[in-house]
């Protein structure tokens with residue numbers, strides 16, 4: 443009995459020591475001092491260590507819009523300064539922009555596949571970054587498809603065609619360079635193939651099983667660390683084989699079929715197809731993770747609220763009980779050999795873009811780019827508006843020594 447009490451007391455002590463440390467981030471030493479922060483990452487306030495990766499969930503939701511959760515986007519920042527966007531799903535750019543990273547550092551995008559919830563906000567990164575400080579082209583890596591018209595190069599070519607009016611009108615007043623997009627298309631069937639290798643960063647691709655031929659998963663390797671970005675996929679042999687030994691493994695875990703019926707308005711037949719064949723059920727996600735045994739597992743791709751979270755967690759726990767995050771937007775993981783720490787980003791709603799080290803290129807010289815305004819439209823110019831703003835323009839020109 444004495445022994446049991448001793449063990450019990452020891453357990454309480456351990457809980458108090460570590461429980462406190464985990465809950466508060468450390469002791470507060472003084473009423474006027476700082477409180478150690480365990481929960482929060484404030485963008486731009488922490489140096490990233492050389493051998494560290496910071497991964498930020500900028501979108502974790504679904505194709506249908508929800509203010510609380512954008513569609514898929516993960517930003518990986520590695521200790522050498524390089525940054526990589528993995529997918530750029532609808533709505534995710536508001537979270538990316540709130541990190542206040544210069545747009546020149548956000549010029550590398552890796553697309554897992556071409557569903558809108560994985561690249562729907564490319565337009566915002568493309569045009570928004572063009573107006574807000576990116577000085578060079580956007581670089582995109584993405585898979586081929588079964589036919590040419592199902593691949594990333596085709597998609598981006600026609601994206602630029604669809605936004606022709608946008609590009610032509612901006613070209614007249616901005617440098618055309620940041621409006622360009624370069625595409626590196628790679629074989630969607632390639633197995634653990636290197637598609638990027640620069641500055642000690644390696645990115646590999648794996649085939650994925652999702653909706654049609656084309657989708658892939660990515661593996662990011664840096665400083666002996668391995669992060670797997672699953673994209674959308676049913677559990678597959680490639681992920682099981684190559685995601686093993688991952689430090690952080692992201693894999694989708696979809697809404698349960700009952701919740702798809704209850705909350706997403708799907709018919710039972712559709713819910714079962716979508717929730718267990720095109721996507722990954724919580725039980726199947728758990729089986730993947732208990733098989734590959736990552737240091738930390740991340741499930742995403744569902745509207746995460748108390749009810750759905752609990753339903754998914756219950757399903758996952760049937761087959762996996764290791765370290766787990768069920769992701770929401772602005773969740774952040776600092777990954778190093780020592781630890782994987784999950785926190786939340788706290789960022790402003792009204793962030794401005796931040797200037798980077800490169801000087802913005804000059805707009806095109808007069809006469810080199812066609813004027814998108816015709817004489818007909820120019821003739822509608824209302825002279826009283828010119829008069830009304832004349833004094834303000836004079837003052838501005840004086841201040842900036844303009845002719």
Ligand SMILES: [Zn+2]
Nearest residue numbers: 555557652674
């Ligand atoms: Zn998809």
Ligand SMILES: [Zn+2]
Nearest residue numbers: 557559560674
């Ligand atoms: Zn998706």
